[in-house]
Amino acid sequence: MSGQQGQVEVRAVSEGERLAWLRSVARTFLDPAVITEEGLRHRSPSWEGHRLTGAFDGDRVVGTYRSWDAPLPVPGGAGHGVLADHVSAVTVAPTHRRRGLLTRMITADLRAARERGVPLAYLVAGEAPIYGRFGFGAAVGTQSLQVRAPAPLQHVPAGAEDVVVELVEDADLRPEAPALHASVAAGSPGAVARTQRWWDVALGLDPAPGEDTKQRRTALLARDAAGAAVGVARYRAQEQWAGMRHDSTVEVTDLFAATPAAQAALWQHLVSMDVVDTVRLTDRPLDDPLPELLHDRRRALPAEASDQFWARLLDVPAALAARGWLGPPGACVLEVHDALGLAGGRWRLELAGGRVEASATADEPDVTCDVGALSAAYLGQTPLVALAAAGRVRGEAPAVAQLSAQLAWQPTTWPSHTGF
Numbered sequence: 001m002s003g004q005q006g007q008v009e010v011r012a013v014s015e016g017e018r019l020a021w022l023r024s025v026a027r028t029f030l031d032p033a034v035i036t037e038e039g040l041r042h043r044s045p046s047w048e049g050h051r052l053t054g055a056f057d058g059d060r061v062v063g064t065y066r067s068w069d070a071p072l073p074v075p076g077g078a079g080h081g082v083l084a085d086h087v088s089a090v091t092v093a094p095t096h097r098r099r100g101l102l103t104r105m106i107t108a109d110l111r112a113a114r115e116r117g118v119p120l121a122y123l124v125a126g127e128a129p130i131y132g133r134f135g136f137g138a139a140v141g142t143q144s145l146q147v148r149a150p151a152p153l154q155h156v157p158a159g160a161e162d163v164v165v166e167l168v169e170d171a172d173l174r175p176e177a178p179a180l181h182a183s184v185a186a187g188s189p190g191a192v193a194r195t196q197r198w199w200d201v202a203l204g205l206d207p208a209p210g211e212d213t214k215q216r217r218t219a220l221l222a223r224d225a226a227g228a229a230v231g232v233a234r235y236r237a238q239e240q241w242a243g244m245r246h247d248s249t250v251e252v253t254d255l256f257a258a259t260p261a262a263q264a265a266l267w268q269h270l271v272s273m274d275v276v277d278t279v280r281l282t283d284r285p286l287d288d289p290l291p292e293l294l295h296d297r298r299r300a301l302p303a304e305a306s307d308q309f310w311a312r313l314l315d316v317p318a319a320l321a322a323r324g325w326l327g328p329p330g331a332c333v334l335e336v337h338d339a340l341g342l343a344g345g346r347w348r349l350e351l352a353g354g355r356v357e358a359s360a361t362a363d364e365p366d367v368t369c370d371v372g373a374l375s376a377a378y379l380g381q382t383p384l385v386a387l388a389a390a391g392r393v394r395g396e397a398p399a400v401a402q403l404s405a406q407l408a409w410q411p412t413t414w415p416s417h418t419g420f
């Protein structure tokens with residue numbers, strides 16, 4: 001075993017250390033690809049403005065961490081994003097695990113974000129037990145849906161008949177899809193922004209070295225009666241035959257739309273194609289309305305559901321003030337504990353007119369929880385009452401129920417993991 005505790009240095013990664021850093025990320029994530037200089041050159045533009053941290057044992061990279069500030073949509077619709085410290089590429093080499101290296105990297109990053117005035121941190125958790133101890137809570141879940149096709153729709157939202165679905169090539173999406181995604185994501189709490197660079201890579205306009213570009217994806221572009229782009233879907237088809245019967249699958253990796261009508265039109269197209277027996281949709285919101293539209297809702301069954309995005313409040317009053325609130329008006333005293341000493345405190349919350357004001361108070365708390373529980377509920381999806389039932393939120397039932405109803409946010413989300 002190499003590297004003694006205390007000898008490992010955690011610091012920013014220099015330009016010349018990036019290749020070793022990226023190789024370390026790939027190795028720990030069990031990525032078999034050989035990372036070349038060319039691969040690094042392709043990847044680097046995606047890190048524009050990002051903070052790359054490494055843990056160095058001598059000149060060897062034994063830990064990696066990347067973070068960047070970007071607005072994250074929160075409940076309240078378009079225009080109510082907060083600046084969030086996005087975290088990714090978290091690894092510690094198997095030779096150096098469980099010696100506190102992640103703890104050193106993440107606590108330094110969260111502290112620095114707090115000092116910059118960033119009210120929230122956000123990440124995708126590779127494993128559920130990792131981040132709770134650092135004050136994160138599971139905030140947004142996703143599911144895969146498996147549809148036995150064909151699956152006729154019974155309830156179609158008004159206007160779907162005016163939507164025209166075009167079959168296009170991936171590259172044809174480039175002019176219109178980014179702006180459409182940005183406007184849909186802005187109204188979807190927890191949806192991660194996609195950069196222009198993300199689109200170039202995802203649509204195969206700037207493929208990674210060695211990337212198999214022969215695997216064709218098909219794209220759908222939905223337009224409204226005026227010709228404006230209102231929906232996008234991208235899928236990969238796997239043709240398969242068993243004897244003289246087709247048994248083919250369409251895997252939908254991306255689907256978003258500006259209106260329920262456009263979304264229904266895309267689904268109608270996808271679940272009624274000839275020679276398609278299974279349609280699999282990944283990264284769908286947990287309350288995806290697709291089953292509700294079908295004549296037989298059991299043709300769309302959840303194949304897999306899990307927590308995906310974890311949030312961590314760094315400034316409770318600022319984060320609460322930044323989101324919109326649909327819940328019943330009312331006041332309560334909330335006490336938040338934070339073992340890292342970043343976001344704890346006691347505040348009187350007053351909800352009126354769709355906004356909350358938090359003012360510090362010494363009054364007895366009505367509701368008490370740790371920062372991870374409040375962070376889990378912050379984006380409106382995880383009910384505070386469920387966390388209370390697990391003993392993670394304390395208080396008289398009416399006070400907890402009121403705050404839970406206030407934090408809840410209903411419109412479905414279209415999170416986009418791939419923005420990371």
Ligand SMILES: CC(C)(COP(=O)(O)OP(=O)(O)OC[C@H]1O[C@@H](n2cnc3c(N)ncnc32)[C@H](O)[C@@H]1OP(=O)(O)O)[C@@H](O)C(=O)NCCC(=O)NCCS
Pocket residue numbers: 028029090091092093096097098099100101102103104124125126127129130133
């Ligand atoms: C997850 C990972 C970064 C942890 O790094 P690390 O340096 O070993 O973590 P630390 O030593 O700082 O651990 C801090 C605490 O978290 C616990 N912990 C860390 N990773 C854990 C895991 N995967 N499951 C359960 N507990 C974990 C440790 O046991 C330790 O607890 P303790 O203080 O009670 O002893 C590292 O194991 C790794 O790279 N794993 C593979 C890649 C991965 O999953 N990355 C995260 C992607 S989101």
